[in-house]
Amino acid sequence: MTETPTLATLTEEQLGELISDSHAFRNQPALRTCLFPPCMRQYDVISCMKGEAPPRPEWSGDGWRVLGSAALAGGGHICPEHVAIVTAHMARPVEVPNGRWMVACACDWMSRPQTYGGLLRPLWEEHVLTVTGALTAPPAVTEPSERLPLADHTEQTLADLYELLEDTDADREQTHDAARAMYKAWDWHRHALGGVSRAVVAVCNMMRTSADFLDHRDWMADRIDAYLWAVLIGFDDDTLTQVAATHRWDEHRVKYVREMRALLAPITTAPATDKES
Numbered sequence: 001m002t003e004t005p006t007l008a009t010l011t012e013e014q015l016g017e018l019i020s021d022s023h024a025f026r027n028q029p030a031l032r033t034c035l036f037p038p039c040m041r042q043y044d045v046i047s048c049m050k051g052e053a054p055p056r057p058e059w060s061g062d063g064w065r066v067l068g069s070a071a072l073a074g075g076g077h078i079c080p081e082h083v084a085i086v087t088a089h090m091a092r093p094v095e096v097p098n099g100r101w102m103v104a105c106a107c108d109w110m111s112r113p114q115t116y117g118g119l120l121r122p123l124w125e126e127h128v129l130t131v132t133g134a135l136t137a138p139p140a141v142t143e144p145s146e147r148l149p150l151a152d153h154t155e156q157t158l159a160d161l162y163e164l165l166e167d168t169d170a171d172r173e174q175t176h177d178a179a180r181a182m183y184k185a186w187d188w189h190r191h192a193l194g195g196v197s198r199a200v201v202a203v204c205n206m207m208r209t210s211a212d213f214l215d216h217r218d219w220m221a222d223r224i225d226a227y228l229w230a231v232l233i234g235f236d237d238d239t240l241t242q243v244a245a246t247h248r249w250d251e252h253r254v255k256y257v258r259e260m261r262a263l264l265a266p267i268t269t270a271p272a273t274d275k276e277s
């Protein structure tokens with residue numbers, strides 16, 4: 001073992017070594033490996049970013065692509081050879097109920113939901129390897145229609161069945177949750193629309209009452225009144241033509257009024273039969 005030299009004992013040679021060591025340390029390559037599963041190609045990010053020649057020719061960043069962090073597993077780097085295949089199978093994580101995640105691939109493939117997010121990347125890698133033929137696809141789970149005779153069952157087929165059963169249990173819970181969420185949303189909208197309907201019908205009734213009994217108001221005489229009546233209650237075609245002529249509504253206004261009337265029709269025309277249950 002050499003002792004650490006002091007300033008007094010330091011030789012020219014040692015000084016040279018120190019300088020070249022520190023130089024190498026400052027210029028360490030920062031290698032990134034290709035995202036594609038079996039690919040071991042690497043490139044040097046530092047020299048690539050600086051636009052300098054890489055420390056070794058095979059570490060050149062020419063043609064490499066960087067995948068953003070929104071992609072699966074926080075992104076990564078793709079070598080020129082695998083840009084096409086990774087682009088065709090660009091994947092993203094998708095959250096599903098019960099705190100589970102799955103991978104959605106650009107080719108429409110989806111993984112089964114997983115509780116552990118760390119499994120998403122390996123599942124995608126398995127998918128890409130299967131698609132490229134490097135892996136053979138796992139045998140499909142036996143369809144329920146093709147029932148296996150009892151004598152043919154093995155430990156494995158039983159385990160598969162139990163797994164299927166557990167999956168079904170989880171699926172049922174998720175379906176239940178989704179149905180509940182949909183019911184809640186529907187119920188909220190039903191109540192909101194019921195309230196709007198009652199309020200609009202109350203206004204329409206007030207207008208009819210004022211026309212027939214209260215002050216015998218002529219809702220066609222004033223252009224604002226006529227407009228409100230046309231939208232909230234509606235005129236028949238002949239009356240609408242007459243009102244439009246009186247107040248000089250052009251065809252666009254008439255069309256607009258008809259459109260608004262049609263939008264309100266379901267909540268004003270249909271009687272509010274919505275009994276609280």
Ligand SMILES: [Zn+2]
Pocket residue numbers: 034035036039040041078079080081082
């Ligand atoms: Zn590659």
Ligand SMILES: [Zn+2]
Pocket residue numbers: 088089090105106107108109127131
């Ligand atoms: Zn895919």
